[in-house]
Amino acid sequence: MSTTGLPAPARGLGALLDAVSGARMAATVATLAGGPFTGRRVGTAGGAAARAWLDRHLRDLGAAVTLEPFTAPRVPEVYAAPAVEWHDGTAHRRLGFGREVAVHLASADQPLVRRGELAVAGAGDPTGRWLLVPAGMPLADAYGHAHGALGLLVGRRVDAEGWHYTMLAGPDPGPLPVLTLDTATHAAVRPGGWFAANTPIRRVDAPAANVHARWRTAEPGRPDLLLTAHYDGVGDHPGLRQPGAADNGSGVAVALEAARVLAGAGALPGGAGLSVALLDGEEAGAVGSTRHAARLRRAGAAPLVVNVDGAGHLDRAAAVEAGGPAHGLLAALDRAGRHTGLPLAAGPVASDNRRYAAAGLAAVGVGAGMAGYHSPADTADRVVTATLAAVARLVVATGWLVAAADTTVSSLIGDKR
Template sequence: MAATVAALASDGFAGRRVGSPGGASARAWLANHLAALGATVHTDEFPVRAVPDVAAAPIVSWGSDATAHRLTFGREVGIHLASANVPEVRHGLLGVVGADSPTGRWLVVPTGMSLFDAYGHAHRAAGLLLNRPVDADGWQFTTLAGPDQGPLPILTLDPTTHQAVLAAATDSGWLSGNAPLRRLDVTAANIHATVRPPATGGVDLLLTAHYDGVGDHPGLRQPGAADNASGVAVVLEAARILAAGPLQSVGLSVALLDGEEIGAFGSAHHAQRLRATGANPLVVNVDGAGRLDHAVAVEAGGPAHQLLALLDQAGRHTGVPLVAGPVASDNRRYGSAGFAAVGIGAGMAGYHSAADTPDRVDPNTLTAVARLVLATVCLAALSAAAAPSPIGDKR
């Protein structure tokens, strides 16, 4: 599993953003691995519109009097998802939203002011500068799902830089910067593998994980090791073991999903496909098996009583503690489509940043989550019904 994480997080797959060459390369690599298990594998394409893409690293400097500071992309400065695509560098004096004339100025948005309110004071401004927290490693995280593009370039500044620029805005400070953020319409593709079809009246299990990441930016690697190469590694290892095992009474399929980072479009597409074929699997989705923090988070959706009972028993058999908690991933799409679905999350470091590297994925966590998934399948083979789960199904 560690080798799988390292491979998927390598330079050749370039962060695996949906619709990118790196994502396509990862998809081919994964399909070959599943085929080598003896599974029947196919890919299923679907369109995704308006995927944010940083075309070049932004060039941003600011200063006051005789000083000048060049900002580091990914740490001190980033591009907000609502930013207009402005590849050319704009130079202007600094100002404060609501306090200074906006014309030609880069306006600092005070902490606590919404972007909506800032727009009301920004007519003909050069752009907006928002405060954005950084993680423990000093990185701003990347997201692909969010608001539509607005009328102005919008840069995000780490809190220290934001405070310094705000102070400079009252002292003839200036800023020059650009926001080369384009939107691309792309083709995504899920990978589906049938390891073993279900017996008549038997239990049918579907193991899922998204293989896409937020992708690299120019000059900024974002490996996506924990999110979600780790989940893919767990599902592949479980499939490898189960493909050679004797559990012939349980149907088993694998779906490695694309487009999760842009809005879980891959699982939405796959859930519709399943509904059209009349399939009704129990869905176990793994998103984040990087570092176990006390307990594995479990979120249920759909008619998940039986599946939760199996998972709870598996946790007790393997010694992996479970706790009800949010797993905001593809499991929600399957659950909302009416399938019994659970999401499993066991932590990740360096979320959506350059710090999400393979060395920060704990091998013991990979093993623990894989054993949990395998035990769930084994218990499903023994019995289609189990004792009620103390996690409960609140719906």
């Protein structure tokens, strides 16, 4: 893919914004959410395949691409669908993985099915029983009531489509098997019957790699723009596809499209630099961005970081979180929002931008919503093309304004909110 379809070298911001293609980004999201990439969990074959695809794509855009390999430690992996059955004394029921039941991150690995009576944590003898943890009881307190128990059953809400959320960053394994039940099932399960289940979850040290692409090195004294997005997802479970379309195929699509537009000859004025970092291991604790930010600081580099995490479904305004010495970058982002007509609001963007900010770099995180968060419902058809286009236009305008620091642009919506 090339940038030959863009206007001539002296193009202005308006022409750059017109060059943003929502259809191209939608196609990128569909590719990244496809079956061959198996949800892109760090350390998996699907994650490696996505990385190879991104490498080729960036080279086709004319970038010099390098990989930064590392290890993401102790990533949780549900390696088999848990077999879960409940008998209430009269009727027998199997619980559906992903909807009615999931494996808690704090669970011990127990591949063998354990069957026993049901009891309530803190009431009666726990020995040889599955214990229902009352709502509001911390897991640490439940452990104190669970000596000799088979495992713990914790209630947890599900999303609007009825799916449990999958998380990779969280507590270390505890001493017992732990399952989460959706709140309706947790309320229905009561002492008087039996429960049988296993918890096949392990922790693995996962091979990972960031993908770095550079088009131009900043001239002395000129800004260096770094666009970032994590390409990993929470990954498929056995028998459950979790495409990771909005989180964060959409952010990757925006970063690629903004880089495509800004990489054109003459697009960024004044000798500004341009690079992209597509990051691995965000879902496992922002491991990739932590490493990359530290490497930049050791090298004495000080790029201006724009991180996109979720550009799937805009709800009134895009969330913006700034960190580090980001006053100038935030001002450019604000001007870009006014110029492109995208409303911005201060809000949490709990992603890789925080790792760059913690390293002392100017960083802003942008988030514009995601449907089906961390579940099988995060599909490509739910990513809104207009949202992709709006966020990409915002990023392009921000980069152009950073590079053309002395340039004034008119606002399409005025200067008042």
